[in-house]
Ligand code: GDP
């Protein structure tokens with residue numbers, strides 16, 4: 443589950459990671475109130491107004507702006523709220539901005555150059571250990587840094603038995619070129635950050651930039667936090683941070699119906715039981731020259747009700763030109779699933795406006811094929827995997 447910047451910062455702050463202070467606002471009036479409150483607390487008159495959407499690169503898209511007085515806070519918040527923010531990480535139409543974060547300006551205008559670093563914490567799947575990735579080149583695209591100056595990206599792996607050790611925190615501060623008070627601050631920052639990552643059961647922290655102010659404070663100016671969904675039961679308060687407005691509406695509906703569905707860009711809808719078979723099906727569709735429109739694991743109980751729900755969800759995607767049903771009947775008998783498909787087809791009538799290719803294999807596969815072939819429905823049956831993929835190709839090119 444992805445969080446907004448302001449939510450990620452709340453979590454960081456709760457573990458003692460220094461952040462740029464801020465208050466979230468839903469309206470320009472709330473933005474002004476937030477700025478007033480921040481001025482009382484921090485003394486600064488300058489504020490930064492930041493669009494809260496689940497996408498990075500907001501600065502480049504005009505979603506991060508500085509205001510030097512309350513009038514500007516109001517007019518900038520008014521501009522950003524409700525805009526469709528387009529960034530290098532959004533689609534061409536962009537993302538609707540529902541909230542803005544009003545934060546103290548921590549770049550102290552007029553002061554000497556502040557330093558921006560990059561830091562992330564994530565799992566290295568090759569070694570099975572968490573690692574901290576960091577770079578002196580903060581504030582810019584880390585992908586560009588990785589491509590053009592890979593020697594400026596460092597990694598530090600952490601032994602899960604010991605956690606991050608003090609010498610490792612010092613090494614990181616050293617590699618970032620820090621000394622004196624800033625060096626000490628960075629060791630504290632990275633230690634707190636790593637603790638926050640582990641205790642919050644996150645799967646990604648990306649802090650870009652980490653700022654060193656001219657008075658040697660180290661703080662998180664941005665925060666991308668991804669929580670591990672499988673651990674959310676341990677963090678009821680984090681689970682409440684979910685913002686469904688940011689998620690794909692078809693995926694939200696599918697998940698609510700208990701279907702394991704991921705929206706993709708292609709034109710062949712897939713309905714499969716079992717995640718492994720679903721992945722295999724997507725591969726075969728690609729090999730046959732098509733592109734999967736989704737990943738969908740309907741799970742073990744593929745009865746008429748569930749099949750109908752799944753068809754309904756697949757058909758919400760306007761790109762779908764054919765549906766491939768690929769079911770392996772192990773515990774669930776193929777003829778039961780076939781009956782489910784036929785019943786669902788009958789119930790849905792002309793809502794099904796694309797060809798369906800059904801391949802059922804396993805227990806009672808023969809009965810299943812007969813059931814489909816004799817149903818009078820326009821369902822193309824197949825028994826072999828490749829045969830099914832070829833039939834998909836045939837209907838697509840017809
Ligand atoms: P992103 O573009 O989505 O990654 O959003 P960031 O939170 O990283 O902000 C983009 C850029 O805005 C940062 O790299 C900073 O250079 C700048 N920025 C963020 N906060 C402040 C601030 O308080 N003052 C100033 N002057 N610039 C800021």
Ligand code: MN
Pocket residue numbers: 498499650651664
């Ligand atoms: Mn950033």
